[in-house]
Amino acid sequence: MIRAQGVNHIGIAVKSIDAQRAFYENVLGARFEGVETVAEQKVRVAFYALGPESNPVRLEILEPTAPDSPIAGFIEKRGEGLHHVAYTVSDLPARLAELKAGGVRLIDEAPRSGAHHTRIAFVHPKASMGVLTELCEPMGEHAARNHP
Ligand code: ZN
Numbered sequence: 001m002i003r004a005q006g007v008n009h010i011g012i013a014v015k016s017i018d019a020q021r022a023f024y025e026n027v028l029g030a031r032f033e034g035v036e037t038v039a040e041q042k043v044r045v046a047f048y049a050l051g052p053e054s055n056p057v058r059l060e061i062l063e064p065t066a067p068d069s070p071i072a073g074f075i076e077k078r079g080e081g082l083h084h085v086a087y088t089v090s091d092l093p094a095r096l097a098e099l100k101a102g103g104v105r106l107i108d109e110a111p112r113s114g115a116h117h118t119r120i121a122f123v124h125p126k127a128s129m130g131v132l133t134e135l136c137e138p139m140g141e142h143a144a145r146n147h148p
Helices: 017-027 070-078 092-101 141-146
Strands: 006-013 031-038 043-050 057-064 081-088 112-114 118-123 132-138
Touching: 006 070, 006 132, 017 031, 017 043, 017 057, 057 070, 070 081, 092 118, 092 132
Parallel strands: 006 057, 081 132
Antiparallel strands: 006 081, 031 043, 043 057, 112 118, 118 132
């Protein structure tokens, strides 16, 4: 079982972060936290935070940096919009082992490192009604702060 403790963040695919910033900053009123390029994934990511600063829900705005980026493929097939929902979990390796034992299709059978001091893994979208599901475990002091 995933045993989700909350929504950690929501990933949204866009053609251009710069073209969408006005919406997130001026319409939604989210706090801009910065932009990161993840070269190996061929993606640029803008982070926004909503809610309490001690335990925010984040938005990851994902922009492809190359035509063969997975995000470019997603936008081509499905258009801009919701890309994934990330749930906060604890003990990610145990969650993955449980899901695998239960026959749930996984993209990642072992955790990898994510942004903001987390480790993450993806469940296959075929296992979750086409919405890509990310499991996200805050690490170190962030874990303590997120799970008082
Ligand atoms: Zn994510």
